[in-house]
Amino acid sequence: MDRQLVSSSNIVAVGYDPASETLEVEFQNGSVYQYYNVGQSTYDEFMAAPSKGKFLAYQIKNCFPYSRV
Amino acid sequence: MRSPQTLLGHVRAVTGATVNVYLSKSVDSGLAIINGSTYRVGQVGSFVRIPLGYQDLFGVVSDVGVNAAPESVRDSSQASAKWMKVQLVGEAIGSCFERGISQHPNVNDEVHLVTEPDLLRIYGRSNYGQVSIGRLSSAEAVEVRIDIDKLLTRHCAVLGSTGSGKSTTVASLLRSIAGADSGTCPYPSARILLLDIHGEYSDALSDISTVFRINANRGQQELSIPYWAIDPSDLVGFLTGGIADDKALHFYDKITELKLESLSHRLYPGVDKKSLTIDTPVPYSLKRLWLELIDVELRTFEGPDRDQLALLGQGDADSLTPPKYKPHAMGSKGPFLNTNAPGIKRQLGNLRSRLLDKRYDFLLHPADWEPDLNGVSQKDLPDLLSAWLGHEFPITILDLSGIPSQVLVRLIGSILRVVYEAFFWSRDKSEGAIERPLLLVMEEAHRYLSGGEMNSARDMVQRIVKEGRKYGIGAMIVSQRPSEVDDTILSQCGTFVALRLSNPTDRSSVQGTLPDNLTTLMDMLPVLRTGEAIITGEAARLPMRCRITFPGETHCPNSRDPQVAQKWALPRRPESYDRVVASWRAQSPRAKLLETIILRKPVSDGPTGLEE
Numbered sequence: 182m183d184r185q186l187v188s189s190s191n192i193v194a195v196g197y198d199p200a201s202e203t204l205e206v207e208f209q210n211g212s213v214y215q216y217y218n219v220g221q222s223t224y225d226e227f228m229a230a231p232s233k234g235k236f237l238a239y240q241i242k243n244c245f246p247y248s249r250v
Numbered sequence: 251m252r253s254p255q256t257l258l259g260h261v262r263a264v265t266g267a268t269v270n271v272y273l274s275k276s277v278d279s280g281l282a283i284i285n286g287s288t289y290r291v292g293q294v295g296s297f298v299r300i301p302l303g304y305q306d307l308f309g310v311v312s313d314v315g316v317n318a319a320p321e322s323v324r325d326s327s328q329a330s331a332k333w334m335k336v337q338l339v340g341e342a343i344g345s346c347f348e349r350g351i352s353q354h355p356n357v358n359d360e361v362h363l364v365t366e367p368d369l370l371r372i373y374g375r376s377n378y379g380q381v382s383i384g385r386l387s388s389a390e391a392v393e394v395r396i397d398i399d400k401l402l403t404r405h406c407a408v409l410g411s412t413g414s415g416k417s418t419t420v421a422s423l424l425r426s427i428a429g430a431d432s433g434t435c436p437y438p439s440a441r442i443l444l445l446d447i448h449g450e451y452s453d454a455l456s457d458i459s460t461v462f463r464i465n466a467n468r469g470q471q472e473l474s475i476p477y478w479a480i481d482p483s484d485l486v487g488f489l490t491g492g493i494a495d496d497k498a499l500h501f502y503d504k505i506t507e508l509k510l511e512s513l514s515h516r517l518y519p520g521v522d523k524k525s526l527t528i529d530t531p532v533p534y535s536l537k538r539l540w541l542e543l544i545d546v547e548l549r550t551f552e553g554p555d556r557d558q559l560a561l562l563g564q565g566d567a568d569s570l571t572p573p574k575y576k577p578h579a580m581g582s583k584g585p586f587l588n589t590n591a592p593g594i595k596r597q598l599g600n601l602r603s604r605l606l607d608k609r610y611d612f613l614l615h616p617a618d619w620e621p622d623l624n625g626v627s628q629k630d631l632p633d634l635l636s637a638w639l640g641h642e643f644p645i646t647i648l649d650l651s652g653i654p655s656q657v658l659v660r661l662i663g664s665i666l667r668v669v670y671e672a673f674f675w676s677r678d679k680s681e682g683a684i685e686r687p688l689l690l691v692m693e694e695a696h697r698y699l700s701g702g703e704m705n706s707a708r709d710m711v712q713r714i715v716k717e718g719r720k721y722g723i724g725a726m727i728v729s730q731r732p733s734e735v736d737d738t739i740l741s742q743c744g745t746f747v748a749l750r751l752s753n754p755t756d757r758s759s760v761q762g763t764l765p766d767n768l769t770t771l772m773d774m775l776p777v778l779r780t781g782e783a784i785i786t787g788e789a790a791r792l793p794m795r796c797r798i799t800f801p802g803e804t805h806c807p808n809s810r811d812p813q814v815a816q817k818w819a820l821p822r823r824p825e826s827y828d829r830v831v832a833s834w835r836a837q838s839p840r841a842k843l844l845e846t847i848i849l850r851k852p853v854s855d856g857p858t859g860l861e862e
Contacts, residue, residue, distance in 0.1 A: 196850035205848040210456060210804055211469050215842070218824055232855050246823050248833075250840050 192233045197224045205250075206237065216245045255284050256362040258291060258298060259334065261355045263320045267339075269300070269309060270320045271361045273332040284365055287391070295771060295784075295795045296388045297364040297372075298336055300355045305343050307351055308364070308372065309336035310793055312770040336361070337768055339792050340372075347372045347791060366391050372791050381426050383419075384798040387782060394796040398427065398437075400788040401745055402689050402724030405715050409732045409760055410749025415781040416728055417807035419747060419798045420691060421454045425805060428458040428644045440644035441683075443669065444691040445662060449651030450807040451693075457805075459645035462638070464612050464652035465838050471637065473648060474616035478509075479531040479631060480664035484706050488660050489536075489604050490597035500592045504543055508534035512625025531631060531671075533621035536614060537567040540601050547595045550575040550585035560585040567623055570602055609654050613661070635672055639688070640681070652838060659698045663706030666690070670714060673721050683722030690714065690723060696731035699739055708736050715742035733759045745787035750778040768793055 196205040197219075204219040204227070219241065230236035259273040277291045290296070292314045300307040313335035316324065340349045364372075369392045380395035410416045424442060429435040444451060444459075452461045452470065462473040477485055486493060486501045493501070509532045513523055521530060545565060552560045565573030576585045605614055618629040638646055653661055669688070676682035692699070698707040714725050715738075727743060729735050733755040741763065751757050752775075761772045764786060771784060771793055778784070781800060786793040800806070826843075833841040 192853055194850035194852045196848035198846050198848045201844055201846055203844075203846060203848065205850060207850055210453060212453065213468070215848075217826070217829075228853070233853055234855070243820050244823060246825060246829075248829055248840070248842070250842050 192237065195228070195233070204241070204245075213250050214247050215250050216241055216247045219245050255282055256299075256365060258361045258363055259332075261300065261357055261359045261361060262333075264354050264357070265320075267337055267351070268312075269336045269338060269355060269361075270318060271298075271334040271336055273334055282363055284363070287366065287389075289363055289365070290388070291363065292334055293388055295774060297369070297792065298334075299362045299364050299368055300336075300338075300359055301362065302353065302355060302359065305341055305353070306368075307338055307353075307355055308340050308342065308347070308792065309338045310768070310771060311335070312337050312768070334361075337770075339768075342371055345371050349791070381423070382799070383423055383426065383785075384783070384796045387795045387797050390797070394785070394790075394794060396745070396785065396789040397791075398789075401726075402687055403719045404744025404788040405718070405725045405727070405742055406745035406747065406787070406789060407727040407729070407732070407735075407740060407743040408747045408749070409729055409751060409756070410783070411751055411753070411756075412730050413780065413811055414730075414750035414778070415783075415798060416730065416749060417450050417454075417693070418781060418800055419749065419783060420693070420726070420728055421451060421805065421807050422799050422801050424455060424645060424691070425458065425801050426799070430455075430458045430805075431801065437644065439686050440689075441639060441686050442645045442689045442691060443638070444645060444647045445665070445693055446647050446649045447651065447658075447694040447697065449649045451647050452649055454801065454805050454807040455645055455647065459643050459647050460637075460641045461647045461649055463649035465836075467840060470649075472617060473612055473650075474619055474634075475613050475661065475664060475668070476533070476616045476619035476627070476631075476634065477536060477613050478533045478621065479634075479668050481667055481706065482528050484660055484663065488657060489601045490594075491600045493594075493597050497592060497594050497597065500543065500594060501539070501597075502528050504539050505534060508539060508625060512621070515624045515626050518630070531668075532625070533619075533627045533630075534625040535567065535621050535623045536601075536605060537570060538623050538625075540570065540598060540605065541565050541567040541572075543594065544572050544598045544602075546588060547591045547593075547598065548572060548575055549588040549591070550578045551588065552576065552583075552585040556584065556586050570605060610657070612653075613657070631668075631672075634668075639669070659705055659707045662692075662698050663708075663710050666707065666710040666714065670710060670718070670721075670723065673723055677721050685722070687722035687724065689726060691726045691728065693728045695727045695729040695739075696734040699727070699729075699736050700734045701736045708739070712736065712738050712742075715739050730756075732756050735759075743787070745789040746785070748772065748775055748784045748786070749782070750775060750780065752776045764793075771795075 191209045192206055193209055194207040199221055202218050202220060204216040204224060205213060207213045227236050257274060258277055259271045261269055262272045263270040280291050282289045282291055292311060294311055294314060296311050298309050298311060311334055316331045318333035318335035338351050340347060341351050366389055369389060373395055379398055381398050382393050382395050384394050386392045386394055408416055408419055425431055427437060427440055461470040463470050464473050466472045482502060482505055486498050506528045509530060510526055512532055512534050513521065518532060521532060550560045552558050560576035562576060563574035565571050578585050578587045604610055619627050619634065621627040673683040677684055699711055711725060714723055718724060727735060727739060732740060746760060746763060748760050751760065757775050761769045764772060781798050783798055784795050829843050832843050833839055
């Protein structure tokens, strides 16, 4: 749990491709992850979330398939 | 002067460096409280002090209980369990601690507990030339420091089973040398080359290293190793898939010829035409080597003297097209086969397919280091060495995770050879490793340093551990299977960081490196906690059991154990195995299925959410 709290300030940049429903997240340490099948509504919620890191950890990371790119 | 609470017992027998101590009544409780800190008495692996006038002898407890009693007492009526066996390891005069002892204790000398001030005396207060690696298991307040000079010049080995914390130990050690977490940089000229077999370290050390990798990711550099710089016999062996010596000769002759020719297109400082040998690292074109050798093989002749080439079409080196000759015929009219051909068609076929194989591009088509047909490459070795060893960061990571395992051993041999040769010959220059020593960290050493058959990596490392000291090159061998690492290499290591090891063969190979009286210390190896190590040897003042400082969460190597229960408890995510196969086919864990370009916008936390 602690790790997920730490990650809340960890996200540097976020990109989204609606056509392929791919969410791309760049982290502080330079790693980039793609999350697949992320619907537009989830993305909108994500962008509106007060803490991006928490939202990512709870609503995205364990729910959508992902790959480090 | 000494508070009597530290008294443990009295010396009863002295044999060589082993002392039998009879414990006094005051320590029956097993605890001693000194200046507010609690010490556990008679822990195996803890230190004791035996004052001898001006001197203090220091020893390590190796046995406690009835087994520690001298043989003669054991069966007699005096027998009790209040014995302790101590191995003497060093002495201190004033505040100066030294390994080795100049005199022995006498019967009835007092034996004292070692307190924190005593430990500080041993480990010294000065930071100079020392690097902190962790804290003593028996006294967490005491920082364990090891001597960098000895660590590097006498080589060292980090050994432990999978999951015992090897990579974290290495990462932690390298981070503290680079001063990454302390904010100060004590060693701005540190130079470390890490051979990372599984690609674990690039994240952990990203802020203090340059990473070279095949199919480099963002922020990394492409790993290229020009074939013309590596050992020709090794190269020919790999390219041909094994070749007899007499046939290899044809390759060697041609390589020398091409290297010589390359000199007429470009001059390399230090290379003299007269003294050029096959080993001189001068670029030449492998494609031409192939074409010129295959031409001799395929050639047919015609005419009355059988001396006219029956050529139909020229070959082309660039596209690896063989030349075309009229097929030979049996009769007396010809065309006739070339009777002087060495018969290396099969080997040349192998060479051609290697040249076409994408997986070997880093070696056979090394980007800017690939020579054209005349043997002129865009970049030369100085560019390669300065990229590897002369960049702004102290650590260079060569991430070898994308390298096919068939060539791994040869490749590591070649990398080490390039580095070693460069420093061997530059020993009198300020770029050389005497002026700026190099630490070579070799992960998963058992994979390429095993004994047995011909092995170029092992031979090279043997050379480094035997003579590297003179040229400023130190080796750190990291392995989970010490029994599979070549004996010569392990025996040359002066310092051992032994983490948990349970396999008896592995343990005995570590034990074998210790002096006899300390082997009992290594009996603790199977019960060490994760991240706990026994450090013995030159770089450590005393053999000691310590807890390695773990680098922060973000700086841990990504070799942590999967959290099985936690992951299995997750609801199922949709899965798509075409991504899996894409990665497999691309031989890259980060391959993508769709090449989409996604524009990323910077975000920050806060009630406003999006920041444009």
